[in-house]
Amino acid sequence: MSSSLIIGAGMAGLTTARELRLQGWDVIVLDKGRGVGGRLATRRIEQARADHGAQYFSATTPAFQEVVQELLADKVIAKWEPAQPSPADTTVDQPHYIGIDGMNTVAKALAKNLTVHTSETIVSFRVDDSQWLVETESGGQYRADALLITIPAPQALALIEKSGFPITTADKSALSAIAYQPCLAVMVALHQPSTMPNAVRYDTGDIAWVADNAQKGISLGQPSITIHASADFSRTHFDDDLNAIGRQLVDQLSDLIPADNISTIQVHRWRYSLADQRHPAPFLKAEAPLTLLFGGDGFGEGNVEGAFTSGLAMANFCTADL
Ligand SMILES: Cc1cc2nc3c(=O)[nH]c(=O)nc-3n(C[C@H](O)[C@H](O)[C@H](O)COP(=O)(O)OP(=O)(O)OC[C@H]3O[C@@H](n4cnc5c(N)ncnc54)[C@H](O)[C@@H]3O)c2cc1C
Structure with a gap:
């Protein structure tokens, strides 16, 4: 069974998780909030x-x-x-x-029947022993084959930097171009x-x-x-x-x-409400040794429906790819 870690339990992350679950994947969603939803608040x-x-x-x-x-x-x-x-x-x-x-x-x-851990702030991710290893502020560690990051792009860039992950210049500039009101x-x-x-x-x-x-x-x-x-x-x-x-x-x-x-x-x-400058595609597949996708409302059409479409596209990519 393929496994995925999804960072962010907003519309994008929950949609990806639901779809991957349906396809028989082992899915864990992690969110720093006390509950699920993100900007569905x-x-x-x-x-x-x-x-x-x-x-x-x-x-x-x-x-x-x-x-x-x-x-x-x-x-x-x-x-x-x-x-x-x-x-x-x-x-x-x-x-x-x-x-x-x-x-x-x-x-x-949407979160019903999914494995979601809330109050878990991700502080770093890296490849370890042919899997993604994600670490949380509380000291938790999670592993999976695919890592899907659905947090607003500026927060994703901060996480990449904190992790010391070697992102390519092209991926960094794609993420940096996304802006929120x-x-x-x-x-x-x-x-x-x-x-x-x-x-x-x-x-x-x-x-x-x-x-x-x-x-x-x-x-x-x-x-x-x-x-x-x-x-x-x-x-x-x-x-x-x-x-x-x-x-x-x-x-x-x-x-x-x-x-x-x-x-x-x-x-x-x-700090991040509506994504007014978005990546044109519904997600970004980053250059990495294992599947690493970035999605959310900063990708594609924006808003709640855009976050859904992004989440679905990420899940479809994973099931076709792995
Ligand atoms: C004030 C306001 C009004 C809006 N009005 C509308 C509207 O009327 N109609 C509409 O369609 N859209 C509206 N939107 C936009 C809509 O809410 C978003 O486009 C959509 O909900 C985004 O979903 P998402 O999953 O991409 O991101 P989010 O909902 O932001 O989910 C990302 C999740 O990641 C979590 N996270 C962040 N960093 C970390 C970390 N390091 N570790 C773990 N978890 C982390 C967050 O806690 C959050 O739950 C509005 C947004 C705001 C704020």
Whole structure:
């Protein structure tokens, strides 16, 4: 049986893992997070829920549509039709989907029956005794025939450097060309429902996106709002004090969220949110003595569906190659 280690339990890593498992591979997924999902992220604040990473996804390819049908049948996701479509949304004609209990439940469903070790930060990898040997911060060691790295490219480059792995100049420049926008995400738990007329509002200044998680159907116990700062604002204020950022952005929405309706504000820094400069192919096969692939939303089409397509392409490559 062939074996693989997958670094990253986001959409790309879980998709690869599922597919390789189906093909009879021995698969272990490792992620530094406390749970699976990566940017498919939902946080609980008091009795409220808030999606603070990906907000929804579309499915334009037959392969992803098949998974979407499975998730719809299992009541993991639902179709979502926000009244105000994004002016920048290139998939506006396609149906949009959300996790019924938040986007993270999509990742949890995909991870079912997989071997996933969370809270495991990979600190190095190398070839040892004709296999990949991966080491984690906690002292763990994992071995496999193929190594698939699905973490954002700048983090992959840092890992390569830390490992002292001899990557070629061409592979290094392909990974270095991938770039992400940052995003400061503010989550606000409310006492009363917001006065947003629709579930979503797109802004053009410091704030790019506002979503009412109660109207979205994922925060029925207590209303909450998610605010995504624009890429420019996020870049400028990325290292500022989180409380100050939260207040500054919430104050700009006093028409929707008056001060006396705010219960708790939390802010999450996404250093890597949307991959706006991507590698053209769905993954990169690096020059290495054993199979070493890099994938994720920085490869191919980007976003949740692009991460899926990347994951699937990596799995198909492995099963054809080994
Ligand atoms: C604020 C925001 C809004 C977004 N909105 C949308 C949207 O509306 N629609 C859409 O389609 N997409 C959206 N996206 C993008 C979408 O979330 C991503 O494209 C997709 O989820 C990426 O999946 P991935 O598997 O490639 O990466 P990730 O989900 O980032 O997974 C990578 C995983 O690697 C782990 N990791 C990193 N380093 C290590 C290490 N050293 N050791 C172990 N594990 C490690 C991380 O913990 C993470 O779980 C948004 C993203 C953000 C942040």
